[in-house]
Amino acid sequence: MKIPFIDLKAQYELHKDEINKEVLGVLESTQFILGPQVSKLENSLTNFTSSKHAIACSSGTDALLLALMAFDIKAGDEVITTPFTFIATAEAISLVGATAVFVDINEKTYNIDPNLLEEKITPKTRAIIPVSLYGQPSDMDEINLIAKKYGITVIEDGCQSFGASYKGKKSCNLSDIGCTSFFPSKPLGCYGDGGAVFTNDDILAKKLRTLANHGQEERYKHKYIGINGRLDAIQAAILNVKIKYFKNEVTKREKIGARYNELLKDSGVIPPFIHNNRTSVFAQYSIRHKNRDDLASKLNQAGIPTAVHYPISLHQQEAFANLGYKTGDFPVSEKVSSEIMSLPMSPYLTKEQQNLIIENIRNFS
Ligand SMILES: Cc1ncc(COP(=O)(O)O)c(C=O)c1O
Numbered sequence: 001m002k003i004p005f006i007d008l009k010a011q012y013e014l015h016k017d018e019i020n021k022e023v024l025g026v027l028e029s030t031q032f033i034l035g036p037q038v039s040k041l042e043n044s045l046t047n048f049t050s051s052k053h054a055i056a057c058s059s060g061t062d063a064l065l066l067a068l069m070a071f072d073i074k075a076g077d078e079v080i081t082t083p084f085t086f087i088a089t090a091e092a093i094s095l096v097g098a099t100a101v102f103v104d105i106n107e108k109t110y111n112i113d114p115n116l117l118e119e120k121i122t123p124k125t126r127a128i129i130p131v132s133l134y135g136q137p138s139d140m141d142e143i144n145l146i147a148k149k150y151g152i153t154v155i156e157d158g159c160q161s162f163g164a165s166y167k168g169k170k171s172c173n174l175s176d177i178g179c180t181s182f183f184p185s186k187p188l189g190c191y192g193d194g195g196a197v198f199t200n201d202d203i204l205a206k207k208l209r210t211l212a213n214h215g216q217e218e219r220y221k222h223k224y225i226g227i228n229g230r231l232d233a234i235q236a237a238i239l240n241v242k243i244k245y246f247k248n249e250v251t252k253r254e255k256i257g258a259r260y261n262e263l264l265k266d267s268g269v270i271p272p273f274i275h276n277n278r279t280s281v282f283a284q285y286s287i288r289h290k291n292r293d294d295l296a297s298k299l300n301q302a303g304i305p306t307a308v309h310y311p312i313s314l315h316q317q318e319a320f321a322n323l324g325y326k327t328g329d330f331p332v333s334e335k336v337s338s339e340i341m342s343l344p345m346s347p348y349l350t351k352e353q354q355n356l357i358i359e360n361i362r363n364f365s
Helices: 008-029 036-049 060-070 088-095 140-150 202-211 233-264 292-301 318-323 331-339 351-362
Strands: 053-057 078-081 099-102 125-129 153-157 177-181 195-199 216-218 285-288 340-343
Touching (some): 008 233, 036 195, 036 233, 053 060, 053 202, 060 088, 060 153, 060 195, 078 088, 088 099, 099 318, 125 140, 140 153, 195 202, 233 285, 233 351, 292 351, 331 340
Parallel strands (some): 078 099, 125 153
Antiparallel strands (some): 177 195, 285 340
């Protein structure tokens, strides 16, 4: 049995006729950038998250960049985030010229530890970017409260958590701004790059939309230095089909995650911990084991693909050498990055495939 890590093919096969028809419609219309497909998607995104505004954009990275630009965050400013995330989170901070300040993670959730936040806040701190890693929102109430106390902004990096909820509210609508990614392998993915920014603030929404279109409010009248951050209509058309089935896919992901958790709980690995006041969309289903590399190679031999998200903490990356951190600065992040590994996860992972994965893990000790 060959198990795919993420089964994009099964999903495409299921909705192929509808997707092909919508993509062909865009080709016929020749409206390739923004336009009615993008507006329709933004409508669905606001309905889904109950956020007042959704601004579709070119990627999750650009969503983060736009959020930072909308708050005029720049050189001399500091932005707090986690060292245990995909590089794009901190990359966006560096791209606007600000300084990324890392705060270690909680060992159970792998999300930023709110108890360590205040000691890193300085007069230069402008924002906090908590990442809802693997699909589970961070401790947003605690983080929002601290941010309010110091008058700083909270930008949720929800690039892995679109579809998850926190105390009944949807991820990406849990703070001043939420950002997500529609990269193909994300829970809601398109067939190229795409993303979105969410806010309930009218002024901010207008600025975000303008920034994503070269700072242009009217044709060839540029209010700000912006970026080419627009979403193309083909990607929006694909998402407009996929979003109809998304709730159902999220339920399937939750069920598979819960089944994995139940059957792996005394197997020698550490399954993900999900708070009972929030849900995860399991963008990744990630477990920990002291002999992670041996376990991974045993699974790979049995035809089970695995991946490591993420093997090196950001403070140990060459790209961030200028920040002056050293090994040992974020012990939890370093420990988790040496033990973590992700298992196959998709709404279309069959029980038979799940059983084979679980059996191989249980036999490893
Ligand atoms: C946590 C996180 N932040 C940001 C991004 C960047 O998103 P994108 O690949 O759409 O630019 C990703 C996705 O890869 C991510 O996982």
